[in-house]
Amino acid sequence: MGxxxxxxxxxxxxxxxxxxxxxxxxxxxxxxxxxxxTGKAQTRASIRLQDSEGFTxxxxxxxxxxxxxxxxxxxxxxxxxxxxxxxxxxLKPLKWLELRTKYHLVGRFLYEAVYxxxxxxxxxxxxxxxxxxDSFKQSYDLWEFYADLSRGPWFFRLGKQNLxxxxxxxxxxxxxxxxxDNTYGGxxxxxxDRRIPLWMLRGSYNLGTLGPIDSLTLExxxxxxxxxxxxxxxxxxGTAYSAPLPELPPPLQQxxxxxxxDLSNSRWGVRLTGMLWGVNLSAAHYKTFTDLPTPLFxxxxxxxxxxxxxxxxxxxDVQITGGSLNFWESVTDTVFRAEAAWFWSEAVLIPxxxxxxxxxxxxxxxxxxxxxxxxxPEKDFLRYMIGLDKNVWIRPLxxxxxxxxxxxxxxxxxxxxxxxxxxxxxxxxxxxxxxxxREVEGxxxxxxxxxxxxxxxxxxMVMGYDVRGAWxxxxxxxLIREPFRLxxxxxxxxxxxxxxxxxxxRDQISFSFSYLLN
Amino acid sequence: MKxxxxxxxxxxxxxxxPFLTSEVPGQEACREVIDKTNWKEIDGRVPDPLMEWVKxxxxxxxxxxxTYAPAEYWPxxxxxxxxxxxxxxxxxxxxxxxxxxxxxxxxxxxxxPFPNVDPADPKAAAKVIYNKHYVSFSSGHKxxxxxxxxxxxxxxxxEVEGFFIEAYMTGFPGAERIPNPRDIERYNIITVKKPYDxxxxxxxxxxxxxxxxxxxxxxxxxxxxxxxxxxANRSDGFLGSDFAQDDxxxxxxxxxxxxxxxxxxxxxxxxxxxxxxxxxxxxxxxxWLMGRGVEGIHYAYQDGNTSVxxxxxxxxxxxxxxxxxxxxxxxxxxxxxxxxxxxxxxxLWWPVYKVIHTRSGEFWKFLLITxxxxxxxxxxxxxxxxxxxxxxxVTRDHATYTKQVHPSASMTMFAVxxxxxxxxxxxxxxxx
Numbered sequence: 001m002g003x004x005x006x007x008x009x010x011x012x013x014x015x016x017x018x019x020x021x022x023x024x025x026x027x028x029x030x031x032x033x034x035x036x037x038t039g040k041a042q043t044r045a046s047i048r049l050q051d052s053e054g055f056t057x058x059x060x061x062x063x064x065x066x067x068x069x070x071x072x073x074x075x076x077x078x079x080x081x082x083x084x085x086x087x088x089x090x091l092k093p094l095k096w097l098e099l100r101t102k103y104h105l106v107g108r109f110l111y112e113a114v115y116x117x118x119x120x121x122x123x124x125x126x127x128x129x130x131x132x133x134d135s136f137k138q139s140y141d142l143w144e145f146y147a148d149l150s151r152g153p154w155f156f157r158l159g160k161q162n163l164x165x166x167x168x169x170x171x172x173x174x175x176x177x178x179x180x181d182n183t184y185g186g187x188x189x190x191x192x193d194r195r196i197p198l199w200m201l202r203g204s205y206n207l208g209t210l211g212p213i214d215s216l217t218l219e220x221x222x223x224x225x226x227x228x229x230x231x232x233x234x235x236x237x238g239t240a241y242s243a244p245l246p247e248l249p250p251p252l253q254q255x256x257x258x259x260x261x262d263l264s265n266s267r268w269g270v271r272l273t274g275m276l277w278g279v280n281l282s283a284a285h286y287k288t289f290t291d292l293p294t295p296l297f298x299x300x301x302x303x304x305x306x307x308x309x310x311x312x313x314x315x316x317d318v319q320i321t322g323g324s325l326n327f328w329e330s331v332t333d334t335v336f337r338a339e340a341a342w343f344w345s346e347a348v349l350i351p352x353x354x355x356x357x358x359x360x361x362x363x364x365x366x367x368x369x370x371x372x373x374x375x376x377p378e379k380d381f382l383r384y385m386i387g388l389d390k391n392v393w394i395r396p397l398x399x400x401x402x403x404x405x406x407x408x409x410x411x412x413x414x415x416x417x418x419x420x421x422x423x424x425x426x427x428x429x430x431x432x433x434x435x436x437x438r439e440v441e442g443x444x445x446x447x448x449x450x451x452x453x454x455x456x457x458x459x460x461m462v463m464g465y466d467v468r469g470a471w472x473x474x475x476x477x478x479l480i481r482e483p484f485r486l487x488x489x490x491x492x493x494x495x496x497x498x499x500x501x502x503x504x505x506r507d508q509i510s511f512s513f514s515y516l517l518n
Numbered sequence: 519m520k521x522x523x524x525x526x527x528x529x530x531x532x533x534x535x536p537f538l539t540s541e542v543p544g545q546e547a548c549r550e551v552i553d554k555t556n557w558k559e560i561d562g563r564v565p566d567p568l569m570e571w572v573k574x575x576x577x578x579x580x581x582x583x584x585t586y587a588p589a590e591y592w593p594x595x596x597x598x599x600x601x602x603x604x605x606x607x608x609x610x611x612x613x614x615x616x617x618x619x620x621x622x623x624x625x626x627x628x629x630x631p632f633p634n635v636d637p638a639d640p641k642a643a644a645k646v647i648y649n650k651h652y653v654s655f656s657s658g659h660k661x662x663x664x665x666x667x668x669x670x671x672x673x674x675x676x677e678v679e680g681f682f683i684e685a686y687m688t689g690f691p692g693a694e695r696i697p698n699p700r701d702i703e704r705y706n707i708i709t710v711k712k713p714y715d716x717x718x719x720x721x722x723x724x725x726x727x728x729x730x731x732x733x734x735x736x737x738x739x740x741x742x743x744x745x746x747x748x749x750a751n752r753s754d755g756f757l758g759s760d761f762a763q764d765d766x767x768x769x770x771x772x773x774x775x776x777x778x779x780x781x782x783x784x785x786x787x788x789x790x791x792x793x794x795x796x797x798x799x800x801x802x803x804x805x806w807l808m809g810r811g812v813e814g815i816h817y818a819y820q821d822g823n824t825s826v827x828x829x830x831x832x833x834x835x836x837x838x839x840x841x842x843x844x845x846x847x848x849x850x851x852x853x854x855x856x857x858x859x860x861x862x863x864x865x866l867w868w869p870v871y872k873v874i875h876t877r878s879g880e881f882w883k884f885l886l887i888t889x890x891x892x893x894x895x896x897x898x899x900x901x902x903x904x905x906x907x908x909x910x911x912v913t914r915d916h917a918t919y920t921k922q923v924h925p926s927a928s929m930t931m932f933a934v935x936x937x938x939x940x941x942x943x944x945x946x947x948x949x950x
Contacts, residue, residue, distance in 0.1 A: 038717065040715070074714075204943040401755045453758075455757050
């Protein structure tokens, strides 16, 4: 038998072995069950159900094309060191300090094969930008790695981690501490799968009961800017989930300005939480970086037309002050939650200011005008959410499990509104016209799911509606047959080219197959 | 070529591993085996559903006698409470425990609050339920692992492993020293350890001594935050299993949430894991630790036994006991169960069976709860606990069991716990 056949035989045998045993193997590596090894492997394929339109690149992608074949594996170690602290000399100081310690480590391995085996458009995009896309399509990361130390009211989590504050799902308000990776699945991916862990020092102190307030906790975090200034990556031009942006007309070149690794670019924040008369309350202030960059024309050196024009995409920092609350209302048996956050001096796009263009005396197709040096204006935003969660019995549909129904309304108001404010994706076919940002924006989300067949089948529906006329629909079903998972998901965006509506030509059906190590 | 030879050897060894690591059952000899040929011998001695299953061949019962007197297997303060607490406590109009003399909330009850229950007392059944709750508090704070397995007619379907921490603010001497300004009855945290896609899911409960509703929180890794959840959803299936949250240890909800009534007293064959106490030890911190390597209950599907239902417990012994038969009806009109009947051991106050009806009155589920006794011969520590449970849904011909007793896990009683863990800040430790 050749080597290749043996490899297939090994894989086949392992799959049969696991399937026949009917359950995954236990993965505690010690008799005291303090050291656990676990993980999962997943492959996900998505097929486009619409033809590309407008500025979406590559243009030839059409119905039936494979747009995603992503394989990802997580290997995870969790180790509770409390017992070892008493036995291992190097850890004894932790015992003397009466610290409870454990650590958590996750390795992530990702490969996107669509740029090798997908439609010609993606393969051509790779050839045009080989180094960048070859780097983009794969990653092998120490994904999470942190240690927990606690003693009495003190708790510290130090290392590479995710942290989410606030009360929102689907979209983020007080939950923008970690950047998001929208490059490999866009907004169709679960929010948590898109979070990028950061090297962070985080701590909390339980102040206990103070007067009428229970469980009062002060929490803080710091991502030293000279350790980690990761921001949301941008999908290279021509990749499946890149924003619908036109190629820059020559001589304009693009460059992305990432925050420098400097202490001044640290993320940091503090939060106070507690419960008062049955209502969970929190107040927070933190500094982070925006998920999306802001464009800016820079001409080097001045003055045009002799200078080199660049379209810079700058990730600016923003400070956010806000609060949230939740409570359970007994008469309606509903959990209500709300959140409000003030975004201070957030960078915005006002084309006349950011990317000023002087029209040519004679119009030349493909050249809208002469770019001039711009600057980035800033505005304060108020963003808020009110939502509810309710478990509902719909017995004709399900006699044994409730339906979880969750709804949210997100609002946004711009302080000192300027009617020239725009979203940073141009309106096809005009490269210099952009959808407007209104003084007040709103989006409604709804989620509903339940369980059938002893929890082995979970249908779910997620909907979003931007009040300016864009709908997101995402029905899915998850199937369980240990140790495998199969998810089938349909994702569609219809309506106007605004908000998430800019991805309205990316409808897809996805199939995700996972194997869980335990 | 040498590497290929070793690869073959490795594949063979890996192929054998699942069979080598399977639990090998050991069945003890017992006094009597009841099966479909002699089912009449248990007529009236077990709930009707169980008798029917024996009659139709789905179950086989091993009847035996205990080698010890379980009523003596309590910590000393519980044994003393059987005299000390007579007449000490009462129930108010909301079925909340109060001091019988002052009418004030009973904040620190040691042992069994109502040792003598008069079946003619209109609140007798509620008192039985309180006794049931307080015997679980009497083993102090606890840490333990529970495996929950789904079983269909074709056998094993899936499994969830959860780690439980329970802290009681009443019911045992250690609780008296804990400041309790908010009148908490108990805290608990459940963290799912496996499977991978659920691992990290954690729920926290704050339950109050008064009739005040529970406060529930849950952390879901998929959203990376702690969310408030309804405390009223306790009849919903737990993670899609046949158990509802309230089914744990027979009934895990607040006593005032139900209308209770004593139907009568019954002799019953109650399920026990062993006819003898199993060993227990003490840790350096003084915690009581159930011994490792104890096999626990195993089920027919694990033996490949197809002559009975896959979920038939093969090494449970059924022992003659006396029980209260209590009827419960939820006050919540949306509760998913109809009338329920609990068989509760008269000496131990642990439920042994529960029969659950639908809201329209049809028989729906049957719950069997196994008792175990533990003993430390050196220190004379003794305890009796309700452990592994099996629930069968007859409408779906499906079952789920919970397993606290198994070779690789250990239950810790009178555990040293950090109450900071049960705060919003401390709960973060259990969140990925």
